[in-house]
Amino acid sequence: MGNVTDMGVDRSKNLLDSIVQGAKVIRLVEPVTVKWSYLTIDDSPKKYRMRTVIKPLKGYSMIVGEDVG
Template identity: 65%
Template sequence: MRFDHEINFYTEESKRYNPLTSQSDGGTKLVASAMGNVTDVGADRTVKLFGSIVQGVKVIRLVEPVNQVWAYLMIDDSPTKYRMRTTTVPLKNVTILVGEDIGKA
């Protein structure tokens, strides 16, 4: 298994005005980066897991778990944001099932 994709994990903080610096503080911040294996989840497997066909579901495998709190991740240089749906920690690697962020909270 090749870990050939760069996975960047981001956190979201609400922006607030800082009167000392006259700038806005907060927003998105990179909290972790790791190399991982990324594969698509097929339509039949998506129906078994979620009960319907969900677009943009991917399985990400990492060597070690990400211990920081994160809101979404991005794969390589893609502008698409992915949010965690579920995660498992088998004996060897960490598996994260993510779906495309479509703007729902």
């Protein structure tokens, strides 16, 4: 379980040096320790792939992008 928010165009450009279509920020209490190919959100058919990981002072965040391929 985690908090999922859309990533804006400006933030995507600043963090990833590109604009990632359908980028989401997922905030978790603990890191995910299992290997995974993609994730889905709320039973949606859209698939998301890992872009980067951020370790703020509290918790754990991942940035994922919509899989368009």
